[in-house]
Amino acid sequence: MGRAISRASLLALAAALGATAALAQEPAAPVRESTEFTLNTDQPRAPEQLAVTFDRADLSIKVIPDDKAIDAVAVLDFTATAPIERLVVELDTLLTVSEVAVDGVAVPAGQWANPEGRMTVELGRTLQPGQTAQLRIAYAGQPRVAPNSPWDGGFQWATTPDGKPWIATAVQGEGCDLFWPCIDHPLAEPGRVDLHITVPSDLSAPSNGRFLGKQDHGDGWTTWNWSAAHPNTYAIALNIGPYAERTTEYRSRFGNTFPMTYWHLDSDDPAKVDALFAQFSPMMDFYEATVGPYPFADEKMGVVETPHLGMEHQTINAYGNEYKLDGRGFDWLLHHELSHEWFGNQLTNRNADDMWLHEGLGSYMQPLYDRWLNGEGWMQASLVNQRKGLANKFPVVSGSEKTEDQVYNGDIGPGNDIYSKGSLIAHSLRMLIGDEAFFRSVTRLVYGTATPRPGSLQPRFGTTEEFRTIVNEEAGRDLSWFFRGYLYQAALPDLRQTREGDRLSFEWVTGDGGVFPMPVEVEIDGRRQTLPMNDGRGSVTAPVSAHVRIDPDNKVLRRLEHIEAWKTAAAAAAADD
Structure with missing residues (x-):
């Protein structure tokens, strides 16, 4: 759902988005703490990281519920864009590395190091532009336990109501390096991630991308295989539990079809499962009509029930709202997380300073959906709820690069204003320039074109200044004053x-x-x-x-x-x- 810093912040956000039910608070888990470096994300990349493309990550991860541990092997493919003599990735020091190899040759212990969670591996040669290298890292241990997932993230080792293991990861605020070696920066998405998740055979492991089948090893363990193209680094998610699966084929207004699947606990009330699953198709039609074609139709639209509230994990959105009703005719959390397939996963901000493009535009989709379902009065009521929660202490956009914590933490940055204030700014912009110019601007921002079509979509990165340029073109006038007055000032006009x-x-x-x-x-x-x-x-x-x-x-x-x-x-x- 985008990261929030505290439960109090989440309560305010839930109220703004229209959720009226109380949010449960589980006891805080004991924390084996990662380094300060690892717990920060979206930090400047090392020169060696800027000099490579991250082509593919092949992750084999065995999840051991009894030990609250993982045993994993990551194979990472890079192509040099400038001469380099070492590879640099991030990996939490809570995990013990047992082997490092480059292009199939073991790297001696003295030629790699991971002191604070930034691992440096000497190549022993200069990798020239266009040349490739494959880095293999074997590692194991007990990963960070989330103190309060998803807002303070890591692994959540929970149990279902009938006592079975129920495990989920949520790492947006801390980064991918909590459980797999990566370049922990939004501009360093791998071209593809292949996942091989081994779990006890009585559990399921839905994850990102396309399902490539599973293998029962006959020893009580089964491996689930998935493949995802261009995933956000924090969007790679492990979800393990006694799941049942509901699937239907969605027929898009753009002429293509793709699967929509919900993995829910097998102990859930079937009537509640049916009611939630029935919301998938109308929500999808709204987003495709309002923004454009579903970006990941060659994989799936997936939702998985989790022991935490929610998170926008690409093609496998986490849902933990417990089927609560709030009188609006749809589940606010399901709708909000789905918005991030467009605002966050298809369109990713270049820096956290532009996070309102994810959260503000995504939050505006809910008043618009109120209108889509029930009319103008319901949209206005939703906007009033958002209006009441504004802090106006910091600008929504500062104009300088920020880390996620500097944006989401309302004590030092805009905090929840990126959600509700961002939504209300979007509404004012729409009222100013009209529906045609507004929605064409949003579509161009998300896809890079005003006429997106399935089969030709590529995830992209965007900024507030790019959005301003697009709006100016679509409106036919210079609206820099609007962006300056609303986004770059703390006080409201x-x-x-x-x-x-x-x-x-x-x-x-x-x-x-x-x-x-x-x-x-x-x-x-x-x-x-x-x-x-x-x-x-x-x-x-x-x-x-x-x-x-x-x-x-x-x-x-x-x-x-x-x-x-x-x-x-x-x-x-x-x-x-």
């Missing part, structure tokens, strides 16, 4: 009013004092007019006795004193408790 007799004047004031020519609708005794606010100012004739409503359809995100007063009173009441 403030529409200030003054009156002189029958003349009512307005002025926009933004965090940086820049001109903000956002048009505003004004309703005077039931009659509406639009003030263009070309220089950030406008005025209208309105008798003192007239009833005046500003922005009657709530098209414009702006500072509202009554919400600030409510939040101040709520904070004071909480302090008194």
Whole structure:
């Protein structure tokens, strides 16, 4: 669902997205701590990492529930783009490396090191541009136990209601290196990841990509084989449990078909499983109609039930909302995680500073889905829920590179504002430029083209500035003021009013004092007019006795004193408790 830092943050997000049921809190697990380096992700890459393409990762991982351990072999293929003399990957030091080899030749212990979780392997030669190298790493041990998955991640070793092992990984905030050797950076996606997950034979192991079959070894262990193209590094996920499988063939509005599968606990209430599974097709149709074709149709659309709340693991989204209903006619968590197949997996931000492209645009899909299902009033109610939770302490986008923690941690960055404020900014943009320009802009951002078609899609990386450029082109005007006033300032634009007799004047004031020519609708005794606010100012004739409503359809995100007063009173009441 994107990373949140704390349960309190998640509760606020859940309220903003419309979830009304309480979220359960499991006791915190004891932590064998990884290094500070390993626990951070999205950090600058080493020069050697910048000088290679990561072609393929072949991961053989045996998961041993009784020991809460793994025994694994990773085979990593690289191609040099500049001369290098060593390979550099990340791997948690909690895992013991027993063997390192390059191109089938063992590397002596003195020629590789992994002191803080950044492993350096000497090649013994210079790898020239275009040449390849294959790195094999055998490792084992007890990986980091998630203190509070998915917000503080790692492995979650849980049990089902009937006492069977139920295991899941969620590592967005800490990175792929918690359980497999990788280049822990969003721009270092492998071209392909092949997974061979060995588990006790009475359990299942659904994972990313296409299912390539399983092999029962006849000794109580079975290997499940999967293959995924261009996965986000943190999206590789292990999910192990006594699962039953529901599958249907989805017929896309684009003419192609692909499987949609839900792996759920075999002890679940069949009626609840049926009700959730019935939501898959209409959600998919909404996203394909609104954004474009499902990006991973040559693999699958997959969902797996997990002991944690949720996470956008490419083609195997984690779902742990326990079938809760909130009166909206759909499961908010299922819908939000599915949004990330477009906003996060197909489109990946180049840096965490642009994380609102994942979370804000993904969160805006829920009010739009409320409208798709039940009409305008339901969308407005959803937007009001989001509006109440804004912090406005830090800009949604800073304009400089950030780590994930610097973005998701609301004490030092925008935190949950990347979700709800990002959504409301998207809504204001749509109201400003119209549906055609807005949705064409979103589609171009996600796919790199306004006319995506199944079979020709490649995941891509994007930035806020790229989105601004696309919006300018589609709207036919320069909207830099909009992006500057909303995304790069902490404070919301403030529409200030003054009156002189029958003349009512307005002025926009933004965090940086820049001109903000956002048009505003004004309703005077039931009659509406639009003030263009070309220089950030406008005025209208309105008798003192007239009833005046500003922005009657709530098209414009702006500072509202009554919400600030409510939040101040709520904070004071909480302090008194």
